[in-house]
């Protein structure tokens with residue numbers, strides 16, 4: 529593979545998408561090894577996110593992580609529409625969207641996917657994920673105490689009813705691949721036991737301070753590609769996702785030391801580590817400079833084996849996106865969402 533220079537002095541130039549590695553999925557499809565996140569964390573305007581998508585595409589990004597709940601698929605779709613009109617080929621781009629929690633009902637899944645397709649101005653999705661394994665939803669911009677009065681625990685029969693509809697999306701050609709997000713090993717075991725069409729990917733929080741080694745290995749062992757959200761540690765995440773014990777991978781002295789040696793931002797080290805480990809990071813940015821350096825991180829010189837071993841030891845099991853707003857009864861802690869004892873938390 530040809531490596532680009534480490535520095536961003538080629539800023540403003542495009543990175544040839546052919547120099548960006550890809551992951552081969554269980555179906556044989558090729559997913560670009562880095563995507564652009566599009567969740568503005570309730571702070572960044574939809575227009576700013578759409579502008580970032582436009583710029584990212586112009587410099588060589590070919591993978592975009594969207595979701596109906598981000599509220600910006602229509603604005604992003606206008607950008608896709610114009611890119612495709614101006615010569616970008618649809619099959620050169622990987623587009624993911626997600627089914628939001630309030631659309632798990634059997635009659636809601638297909639219309640919700642159709643709305644994402646219409647908003648995004650495309651006629652198929654490369655990947656459609658069930659965003660959370662709970663039908664519990666929250667209003668945009670809510671705080672950590674928000675609860676859905678109809679919230680329920682994980683109910684496998686209900687999840688499978690939703691999954692069957694998602695499988696139908698593949699049958700009718702609206703979606704090429706399907707997957708999960710925010711799952712755990714015990715939930716995934718049940719799903720794999722009962723699926724007709726297997727998930728090709730699971731989107732999950734992954735960064736040097738939250739490496740989820742057991743789940744990562746389980747997924748890889750079962751041919752399911754981990755997609756890593758918040759790969760930089762989500763420094764601008766909403767207040768509802770902040771607790772006093774949270775740590776930040778880009779503040780980690782060891783990550784900073786490696787970044788200093790390479791002359792890059794610590795975020796770039798996090799992205800290089802992610803790609804070399806085998807997950808697909810989907811960093812968010814609206815800064816043109818950061819968008820460029822994040823893509824260059826993947827196309828450029830890799831970390832050394834020693835760097836990779838050193839970063840593996842930095843894991844602090846520090847989950848940042850805890851999901852408190854999805855809890856279903858009083859006096860629970862966020863750990864109840866994540867089956868930390870290896871069994872699905874009972875109702």
Ligand SMILES: NC(=O)c1ccc[n+]([C@@H]2O[C@H](COP(=O)([O-])OP(=O)(O)OC[C@H]3O[C@@H](n4cnc5c(N)ncnc54)[C@H](OP(=O)(O)O)[C@@H]3O)[C@@H](O)[C@H]2O)c1
Nearest residue numbers: 565566567757758759760761762764795811812813814818
């Ligand atoms: N499936 C799920 O439940 C789920 C949950 C959370 C997130 N996600 C997805 O994952 C994506 C990314 O996660 P995230 O937005 O939480 O966190 P993130 O990508 O870890 O962090 C984004 C932040 O990092 C900054 N940043 C990016 N590149 C940088 C660089 N090179 N140097 C310095 N700062 C940099 C950005 O600021 P600038 O804009 O200034 O660059 C932005 O504030 C989301 O957009 C969304 O698509 C999915």
